[in-house]
Structures are given as structure tokens and as C-alpha cells.
Amino acid sequence: MRRQFLIGLAFAAITTYSYTHASGVTGIIAVSNAAELGYAPQVSNEREIKVTVTLQKKPNEAKTWDFQVTMETHTQALSDNLTKSSVLIADGKQYLPLSWEGAPPGGHHRKGLLRFKAISPQSRSMELQIRLAGDPSPRSFKWLLK
Numbered sequence: 001m002r003r004q005f006l007i008g009l010a011f012a013a014i015t016t017y018s019y020t021h022a023s024g025v026t027g028i029i030a031v032s033n034a035a036e037l038g039y040a041p042q043v044s045n046e047r048e049i050k051v052t053v054t055l056q057k058k059p060n061e062a063k064t065w066d067f068q069v070t071m072e073t074h075t076q077a078l079s080d081n082l083t084k085s086s087v088l089i090a091d092g093k094q095y096l097p098l099s100w101e102g103a104p105p106g107g108h109h110r111k112g113l114l115r116f117k118a119i120s121p122q123s124r125s126m127e128l129q130i131r132l133a134g135d136p137s138p139r140s141f142k143w144l145l146k
Contacts, residue, residue, distance in 0.1 A: 039054070041053065050071070064117060068113055069082065083097045087128075090123035095116055
């Protein structure tokens with residue numbers, strides 16, 4: 001009985017991994033469900049590069065919209081210029097970052113603030129897209145604001 005339970009548990013774990021890997025679910029939070037979690041950190045883990053993004057303040061209380069971005073890898077240098085490879089989308093419009101305040105390009109670990117001008121009037125949702133070199137499509141991080 002115990003052996004059957006362990007085999008079933010192993011099968012469930014393999015099936016879950018296969019589904020999440022094949023369906024594009026990345027990290028702990030599926031991109032499609034990330035907006036439901038408010039301002040919780042969101043994770044994208046693709047091509048051996050883990051990107052974690054956290055909205056720093058409620059947008060209606062800030063003059064700038066700041067996102068803490070952490071990138072980690074052990075396979076390549078993180079040389080992307082995030083002010084050129086990121087865009088914020090709100091109400092169908094694209095906004096470019098004002099600045100990156102953090103670790104410069106290079107190395108295997110980078111952390112900093114990606115800062116955008118506050119959008120007024122505030123939209124109902126927003127999406128931060130980051131396209132790293134070699135990514136076939138941008139990594140998407142979404143938030144519901146109202």
C-alpha cells in the first residue's frame with residue numbers, strides 16, 4: 001500500500017512538472033494568474049535565468065511606478081540594458097522606463113529598481129514586459145490595480 005502511494009505521488013509530481021514546463025507556467029506563479037495575487041512578487045524562470053519582479057508601492061500613492069527586479073543565473077552574463085529591453089503597458093499604451101537604479105550589466109546576479117513615470121489616470125491593470133537577449137518572447141508580469 002505504501003509503495004503504491006509513493007508511486008502515485010511520484011507520478012503526480014512528474015505530471016505536474018511536465019504540464020507546467022510544457023504550458024509555459026514559470027516559477028511559482030503562472031503568468032496568467034499573477035494579476036490575481038495583487039502586488040505579490042512574480043517569477044519567470046526560463047532559459048536558466050530567473051527574473052523576479054515586485055511592484056514597490058501602490059501606484060495611486062506614487063509619483064513613479066517602481067519595480068524591484070532581481071535576475072539570477074549561473075550560465076551566462078546578465079548584460080541586458082533594462083531601460084531598453086523593458087516596457088510598461090497600460091490601457092493599450094506603451095511606456096518606456098525612466099531609469100534603472102541598480103547593478104550594472106554583467107555578472108550572474110543583478111538587482112535594482114526599474115522606474116516608470118506614474119500613469120494618470122490610473123489604469124485598471126498593467127503589464128511589465130522584459131525581453132532579455134535570447135528570449136523568443138518578452139517575459140510578462142501583470143497586475144490588477146483597481
